[in-house]
Amino acid sequence: MSIYTCPHCGEKTFNPFTKAMAGQLNSKGRPCKKCGKRCVNGKGATIFNAIFSVCVFATVIYIYLHPTIFEIPQVIGLILALFLVPRLVNAFFFRLTEAIRIDLP
Ligand SMILES: [Zn+2]
Numbered sequence: 057m058s059i060y061t062c063p064h065c066g067e068k069t070f071n072p073f074t075k076a077m078a079g080q081l082n083s084k085g086r087p088c089k090k091c092g093k094r095c096v097n098g099k100g101a102t103i104f105n106a107i108f109s110v111c112v113f114a115t116v117i118y119i120y121l122h123p124t125i126f127e128i129p130q131v132i133g134l135i136l137a138l139f140l141v142p143r144l145v146n147a148f149f150f151r152l153t154e155a156i157r158i159d160l161p
Contacts, residue, residue, distance in 0.1 A: 059151050065091040072147035080105055080146070085155030094155035101150040105142040112138050 060070040069089040070078070078086040078095055080102040085094035112134050119130050 057151075059149070061152065062088040062091065062093070062095055063152050063154050064088060064093040064095070067091075070095070070152060075152065076143040076147035078146065078152065080142075081153070081156065083155075095152045096155045097146045098151050098153035101142075101146050104145055104150070108141060108145075109138065 057066075058068050060068050060072075060075060062069050065088060067088070067090045070086075074086055075097065078097055080097050081099065082102070083096055085096035087094050116131060116134055119127055119134075124130070
């Protein structure tokens with residue numbers, strides 16, 4: 057089973073881009089092209105992103121406490137990484153799962 061397989065209908069309806077945009081367990085997810093049910097990146101992706109965010113914040117605090125002349129570019133780079141890395145990881149790793157968040161209309 058591919059990581060781009062819809063957990064609802066079993067069809068390979070996702071690609072790296074749509075999977076990256078599906079978000080994690082705490083997001084609304086992205087509807088499957090075939091069955092229309094919402095899918096999100098599962099526990100693995102969610103845990104990775106939580107750990108990654110903590111590491112980035114720890115590094116930002118470290119830079120703040122130990123300033124260098126590269127402080128500003130380093131912090132900008134880290135903030136960019138905070139947005140880009142989880143999306144790249146979602147695009148190429150971890151399985152999709154059913155969206156559990158229910159949004160009332
Ligand atoms: Zn589906």
